[in-house]
Amino acid sequence: MKDFQGNMLCLDRADINTDEIIPARYLTEISKSALKPHLLEDLVLDGFHPKTDLKDVRVIVSRGNFGCGSSREHAPWALEVNGINVVIAPSFARIFRQNMFNCGMMAIELPEDQVQELFELGAGKKARLCIDVENKTLIATNDSGKELKIEFPISEFDKTLVKTGGWVEFADKNY
Template sequence: MKDFKGKMLCLDRADINTDEIIPAKYLTEISKTALKPHLLEDLVLDGFNAETDLKDVRVIVTRSNFGCGSSREHAPWALEVNGINVVIATSFARIFRQNMFNCGMMAIELSEDKIQALFEVGAGKTAQLSADVENQTLTATDAGGNELKIEFPISQFDKTLVETGGWVEFADKNY
C-alpha cells in the first residue's frame, strides 16, 4: 500500500484538467519517471509556481471536477511519480477518479464545507495531511499543530484497490 500522508497543497480552482496535470506533449514518453518534471507545469493559477510549490507535496486539495478532459492514465501517473497519492476535491471526472484507484491512489470526495475547512488549515502552505484508509479519516494539521479530523467515504472495492496497491496487484492476487 502506498503512503497517504505528507505536505498538503491547496489549489483553489475548479476544473483542473488532465492537460494541466500533465501536458499532452509528454504523452509520448515511455516511462512514468519521464513525466515527473512536468507535473502541473501548464496550470495557470494566481500565486502558483509548479517549480517551487510542488516540493515535497504528497496531498492536493482542490475544488470540483478535478481531472476533467481526456481520459488518460498519464495524469494519475504524473501525480504518482511525484509522490502525490491523495487528491481531495468536491468531485472528480469519472475516468480520472477510477484511474487513481486503479493505480492504488486515493481520489477523496468531500462536501464544499469540508474542502473549505481544509483550505483554511492549508492556508500557510505548511499544513500536513494524513489519510487513514482503514478508518476512513483524514487528519490535517496546520503549522501551529492544530488538527482537523474529517471522515471520508470510500466504496469497499476502491478501498480494496488502495490496500492491494491498485488494479494490477488486485488482479494478480485474485485471478
C-alpha cells in the same frame, strides 16, 4: 500499499483538467519517470509555481471536477511519480477518479464546506495530512497546531484497490 500522508498543497480552482495535470505533449514518453518534471507545468493559477510549490507535497486539495478532460492514465501517473498519492476535492471527473484507484491512489470526495475547512487550515501555513484508509478518516494539521479530523466515503472495492496497490496488483492476487 502506498503512503497516504504528508504535506498538503491547496490549488484553489475548479475544473483542473488532465492537460494541466500533465500536458499532452509529454504523452509520447515511454516511462512514468519521464513525466515527473512536467507535473502541473501548464496550470495557470495566481501565486502557483510548479517548480517550487510541488517540492515535498504528498496531497493536493482542490475545487470540484478535478481531472476533467481526457481519459488517459498519464495524469494519475504524473502525480504518482511525484509522490502525490492523494487528491481531495468536492468532485472528480469519473474516469480520472477511477484511474486514481486503479493505480492504488486515493481520490477523496468531500463536501465543499469540508474542502473549504482544509483550505482555511492550510492558508499561509504549512499543513500536513494523514489518512487512515481502514477507518476512512483523515487528520489535517498545520504548523500553528490546528487540527481537523474528517471522515470520508470510500467503497469497499476502491479500498481494496488502494490496499493492494491498484488494479494490476489486485488482478495478480485474485485471478
